Amino acid sequence: MTPQAATTIANAARPTATPTAQRPDPLTPRQLEVLRIIVEWTDIHHVAPSLKELAWELDTSSAANAMRLLATLVKKGWISRTPFSARAIQVLHRPPPLPDCEWEFHSSPDFLPPELAAEFLAMAGL
Template identity: 40%
Template sequence: MNDLTQPQLSVLQFFEQQADSNQPAPTIREICGEMGYSSTKAAHDVVAALEKKGWISRDGGKARSIRLLRRSNNMIPVLGGITAGLASEASLTEGETLALNPKLFGIPANHRAFALRVRGESMIGRRMFDGDLVICDADAEAKAGSVVVALIDQESTLKTMVQERGKNWLKAENPDYPEIFPVASLTVQGVAYGVIRPLVT
């Protein structure tokens, strides 16, 4: 899996989701729509790279004829850092992966798992510390009390989600940090399922 870039891994997981749902392989235009590509060339390049690296095969180069040769279900991409402090822009990087099966954390095989490195101390009450890797499910339903990766007013943060009187807001698990109420928007991008912490001597 270390030979895959993050865009390639995302497209491969899209193929896997379609296959798990007994759906045909997506077309180039469907890949563009799912991944947010503005150019079909970007999708063509990613699919060609997956074929060259031995992850998929194509009959005559046709998108609908794609067959999975290997699966990514034993890998979790690390998408960068997430603030567990005051909301801020997430620092996203590409290329790092964890050799772990998401099922170990209770994440279904057909869901998109990802990991983020915690920055800050606002979630220490939930035993999430600076430098930890938090394992998330992008397809899980967020509920009251869930620890979520959220985009709030265009800034990313890791907090506990609170639902009150039909409205959602975010709560820090450290009394030194304030509660966060959205001014315009709050979008959940993933639900935390587990934490990996290095042992330091």
């Protein structure tokens, strides 16, 4: 084998980009919700959620649904998982930030039904 052929073979075997450098596929709203839950859980608890914990957070009774959603996130390139390990979820790409929302609270009885407005005014001492 010539040195040039060996170099060509070596370059062909070398990956062009790491999986985390690739742009992941877009997510559905439910998949985005799952990814945000995983990121938030991991940030708070310093460990990824288990399938049961993820199912509980998703308000579903089946860990199989959580597993199916995780498999989709792996396929789309957002997370990776280690087989046969309970909490081995690694986030490869963080979800986009939520838009800033400004909440405006009104302490006016105008937003209440008339029967509750009187009670509200009495509680507020007005």
